[in-house]
Amino acid sequence: MTEIPQDSLIPYDEIVQEALRAVVGRVLGQVEASRGMLPGAHHFYITFKTTAPGVNIPPELKARFPDEMTIVLQNKFWDLSVSPDGFSVSLSFNQVPAKLVVPFSAITAFVDPAVDFGLQFQAIADDDDHDELTEAGNDGSERDAASRITPSDDGSNVVSVDFGKKK
Template sequence: MTEDNKPVESLLPYDRWTEEAMREVALKALEHAGANGLPGEHHFYLTFRTDHSGVAMPAHLKARYPEEMTIVLQHQFWDLKVEREKGFLTAGLSFGGVPATLTIPINALTAFWDPHVRVGLRFPSAEAPAKAPGEETAAEPGPAPMAEQGDEADPKPEAEEGPAQVVSLDAFRRRPSRD
């Protein structure tokens, strides 16, 4: 008796459809926050490819985060807009007390996370940058540095000549109160 438990190849693009639906959820949340502000304790972590075509950000941030960056939309952000027709979103943030506007193509988003309600979405198609033919691709993208935006956003510096540090989102999750 042989085991023929090979996965069946789908002729329908379910992966793409699923990712498009998840992106729609993230975009609706961002549009709501842009129009109405963030309700209650909601706040968003957005991770995006900084090396994606069309990303506009200050040069010092691009130098610090050449591949991927995570921002937090919580207390001090402004002009959050989703431009679906143009395929990007913009947000004003403060980094080390210096205001900046980021322009992020929607297709550059790799993750969306609302820790208040533990809703997290990953967008695999944006996780690895498109490589030109003949260029080597890494087996897996490495861990990404994280920039937080709170009272005053200040991107966390990477360790010099050392491994990248991974920040666990578990530290930001609400713990159930025990009364």
């Protein structure tokens, strides 16, 4: 006798996404605690939805990146501040400083290429067609490296959780 599985009343996918975003918060919190000093060769590519609730970026960046943006935290960042809900950081864009406020719920990818570690999250908006990271918008000597970072099946440390959506 086969039973038809019932829809779960527990939102497992949301719980897992929230837990994985907490990893990003903990890592950024450690960097904040060390006065913005990244240990060793660690550096981060953080992709987020620019239209997500709570995101606050300058209008010129919003116009340049109307959907999604990738930033690099490596050499030229300051004033990193982490809260339970998100982070704020100041970066340079074409030699112009800007402060960004990003809730963890807006993040769609977090990559630390120094140790081949990455997390990908389900997109917040209805537009789930963007699977690739966008080019990093802030100044940085290694921003072109983002295009070389791709998830692989060779045992790398990229974690992607997709529970699939029932139709």
